[in-house]
Amino acid sequence: MAKIQMTTPLVEMDGDEMTRILWQMIKDELLSPYIDLKTEYYDLGLENRNATDDQVTIDSANATLKYGVAVKCATITPNGARMKEYNLKEMWKSPNGTIRAVLDGTVFRSPILVKGIVPYVKNWTKPITIARHAYGDVYKNTEIKVPGAGRAELVFTSEDGTETRELIHNFDGAGILQGIHNTEKSIKSFARACFAYAVDTRQDLWFSTKDTISKKYDHTFKDIFQEIYDGEYKTKFEELGIEYFYTLIDDAVARVIRSEGGFIWACKNYDGDVMSDMVATAYGDLSMMTSVLVSPSGVYEYEAAHGTVQRHYYKHLKGEETSTNSIATIFAWSGALKKRGELDGNTELADFADKLERACIKTVEDGKMTKSLSLISTCENPVILNSLEFIQAIRGTLEELM
Numbered sequence: 001m002a003k004i005q006m007t008t009p010l011v012e013m014d015g016d017e018m019t020r021i022l023w024q025m026i027k028d029e030l031l032s033p034y035i036d037l038k039t040e041y042y043d044l045g046l047e048n049r050n051a052t053d054d055q056v057t058i059d060s061a062n063a064t065l066k067y068g069v070a071v072k073c074a075t076i077t078p079n080g081a082r083m084k085e086y087n088l089k090e091m092w093k094s095p096n097g098t099i100r101a102v103l104d105g106t107v108f109r110s111p112i113l114v115k116g117i118v119p120y121v122k123n124w125t126k127p128i129t130i131a132r133h134a135y136g137d138v139y140k141n142t143e144i145k146v147p148g149a150g151r152a153e154l155v156f157t158s159e160d161g162t163e164t165r166e167l168i169h170n171f172d173g174a175g176i177l178q179g180i181h182n183t184e185k186s187i188k189s190f191a192r193a194c195f196a197y198a199v200d201t202r203q204d205l206w207f208s209t210k211d212t213i214s215k216k217y218d219h220t221f222k223d224i225f226q227e228i229y230d231g232e233y234k235t236k237f238e239e240l241g242i243e244y245f246y247t248l249i250d251d252a253v254a255r256v257i258r259s260e261g262g263f264i265w266a267c268k269n270y271d272g273d274v275m276s277d278m279v280a281t282a283y284g285d286l287s288m289m290t291s292v293l294v295s296p297s298g299v300y301e302y303e304a305a306h307g308t309v310q311r312h313y314y315k316h317l318k319g320e321e322t323s324t325n326s327i328a329t330i331f332a333w334s335g336a337l338k339k340r341g342e343l344d345g346n347t348e349l350a351d352f353a354d355k356l357e358r359a360c361i362k363t364v365e366d367g368k369m370t371k372s373l374s375l376i377s378t379c380e381n382p383v384i385l386n387s388l389e390f391i392q393a394i395r396g397t398l399e400e401l402m
């Protein structure tokens, strides 16, 4: 059979540790035999980030802006221990943070559902996608530990020198203070990315804040979403029969638990941080969560939600067998190939990506899986495979489907 041709390259961002090992296996076993793979390759492995003074990360993000679709392997975010381990020149920033800043994007995380892995919330039969606003609020805060009695004020000095003051609190003893901010520009980008992704995936969009308590801060989020919906997306949503739904965060939590899933839930930065861990855990496993960064201009970067699976990598280095789940990384590839196919009108490529996803799901549903999946699966006698065997089993299923 002739290999599937590609017209535009994918931006390929290689990464670290166990996921880097899986990355190569996925290409060798599941992609290269069937596709004449065209990628513009960037090595975001920590060694090369260090060697290039992290320029490679910025280059890969700019290439994503140029071509429109990227696929990324998990990467190490350096900390003190990594500084020593890799003898780093600097504690390089999180690549995801750097890429997100260049793309001005929003991250959408969704679970991959398979029969036999039952969500803790029984009525969740469809995926819930969390969209987390990834700028500002408590993640860029300024804090003061108040030592004793005194007056705290919020002061804004405009460029012409005019001051606006609001009393925060008259302290009669020690306490704490926190200053947070956000920008209209960032909230607008967030809103547009959410509406665009809802249209793209034909799902309802929910948004929630605490606007009843925070009448200026949170209310501004609510107003900006409504303004952009009314002005830019209402007609499109009506055409597609999808809905934009705003409610208070506490009401949203109750409704989400009672729902059957199948929608996007846009959250402010902190809510998204907390709720994405809750949702991922309730659906079963971090290794079954996909993640896509979408820019307001419609640029896509696909990846797995989990990290580099360091503990498995050290076992691998010692020559021990690993049973690492590659599904989320395979879905990063299939997501990117499908999007590339759509943009280029390359149906053969998009169809292949669909089949690859079905092959992953069917393999697990047929009882062949990795160790961590077997622990949460209701399948009676699962066959537990090692990292490579699992990918090869998916290849077997894929061949049947083709």
Ligand code: NAP
Binding pocket: 073, 074, 075, 076, 077, 078, 096, 286, 287, 303, 304, 305, 306, 307, 308, 309, 310, 311, 312, 323, 324, 325, 326, 372
């Ligand atoms: P992790 O790589 O997500 O792994 C944490 C644990 O979750 C693993 O030890 C493993 O549990 C389980 N797990 C995660 N993915 C799995 C998979 N595909 N198959 C089987 N089990 C899986 O998080 P981490 O160990 O805290 O972080 C390692 C590195 O990843 C860090 O340097 C961090 O900076 C980086 N990171 C990168 C990204 C990204 O690039 N997007 C995201 C998060 C973290 P068991 O060990 O119990 O089997």
Ligand code: MG
Binding pocket: 273, 274, 277
């Ligand atoms: Mg978190």
